[in-house]
Amino acid sequence: MATSSLIMKHLLALLIALVLVACSGEAELKVQSSSSEPNTIGSAAVVYDIDFQSIRGEPMPFETFKGNVVLVVNTASRCGYTGQYAGLQEQYETFKDDGLVVLGAPANNFGGQEPGTEEQIKSFCEINYGVDFPLTSKVEAVGPNQHQFWREAKAALGDKAEPKWNFHKILVGRDGSFIQAYPSAIRPADGELVADIERALAG
Numbered sequence: 001m002a003t004s005s006l007i008m009k010h011l012l013a014l015l016i017a018l019v020l021v022a023c024s025g026e027a028e029l030k031v032q033s034s035s036s037e038p039n040t041i042g043s044a045a046v047v048y049d050i051d052f053q054s055i056r057g058e059p060m061p062f063e064t065f066k067g068n069v070v071l072v073v074n075t076a077s078r079c080g081y082t083g084q085y086a087g088l089q090e091q092y093e094t095f096k097d098d099g100l101v102v103l104g105a106p107a108n109n110f111g112g113q114e115p116g117t118e119e120q121i122k123s124f125c126e127i128n129y130g131v132d133f134p135l136t137s138k139v140e141a142v143g144p145n146q147h148q149f150w151r152e153a154k155a156a157l158g159d160k161a162e163p164k165w166n167f168h169k170i171l172v173g174r175d176g177s178f179i180q181a182y183p184s185a186i187r188p189a190d191g192e193l194v195a196d197i198e199r200a201l202a203g
Contacts, residue, residue, distance in 0.1 A: 076166035087188030
């Protein structure tokens with residue numbers, strides 16, 4: 001009887017140990033699953049709910065660019081940075097087959113440097129810089145009527161996403177996350193910007 005009682009105690013202890021090990025493994029699995037979630041800035045669902053209008057007046061939902069890396073730039077035709085159109089076009093031609101979209105968004109918010117109509121802006125870009133990347137209709141990049149794109153960018157990236165002048169740039173990843181914002185002085189061929197684009201395209 002004593003031997004049977006001893007065996008039962010050992011079996012009970014072994015059973016308790018197995019239960020504890022199983023619970024511990026489950027907890028570890030849950031922790032690992034939680035830590036494997038992707039680390040992105042911003043919500044793709046929010047980004048792809050944003051709507052633009054093309055420079056021809058047609059709907060241009062941001063969802064159109066889903067799966068691409070998108071560089072959004074608030075542009076102007078009479079700015080000291082207007083020459084960046086050439087660099088943006090070159091960047092587009094270099095990386096478009098890899099999935100880059102350059103999206104020009106004309107805005108008249110800074111110095112009244114984009115006063116023309118959509119047709120005038122389109123002609124100016126095509127004639128002077130050979131632009132064939134997509135252009136939106138004129139937008140408000142800042143102010144009380146700021147377009148939703150920049151509001152969402154600021155929510156994700158903070159104050160650096162707020163345009164301070166024309167040709168401010170925001171990079172959006174293939175998954176719809178806001179990656180980085182770049183001030184106007186950062187030119188399209190700048191090493192930092194190009195490296196970020198290449199990493200986003202490879203991701």
